[in-house]
Amino acid sequence: MNLSFDRECCIGCGACVEHCPGHVLAMNEEGRPYERYPDDCWYCGVCQVECPEDCIRVIFPYLIR
Ligand code: SF4
Numbered sequence: 001m002n003l004s005f006d007r008e009c010c011i012g013c014g015a016c017v018e019h020c021p022g023h024v025l026a027m028n029e030e031g032r033p034y035e036r037y038p039d040d041c042w043y044c045g046v047c048q049v050e051c052p053e054d055c056i057r058v059i060f061p062y063l064i065r
């Protein structure tokens with residue numbers, strides 16, 4: 001997992017899925033985002049910035065901190 005989603009605050013707008021340049025994210029059957037291709041994430045932080053509800057935190061791996 002590269003991201004932490006706050007499920008309580010997510011409104012299911014899809015902005016994170018739409019703006020991820022790596023097409024890492026998708027919406028599940030409940031209308032909430034999940035990491036469909038986690039290995040393709042390069043920690044750019046766009047999803048975190050674009051979330052209107054501030055529900056996403058990118059979890060940086062130890063080696064690139
Ligand atoms: S950090 Fe960047 S590449 Fe990773 S899921 Fe978010 S927008 Fe996509």
Ligand code: SF4
Pocket residue numbers: 005009010011012013014015016017032033050051052053054055056
């Ligand atoms: S951008 Fe934020 S509020 Fe919208 S679907 Fe993604 S996590 Fe949920």
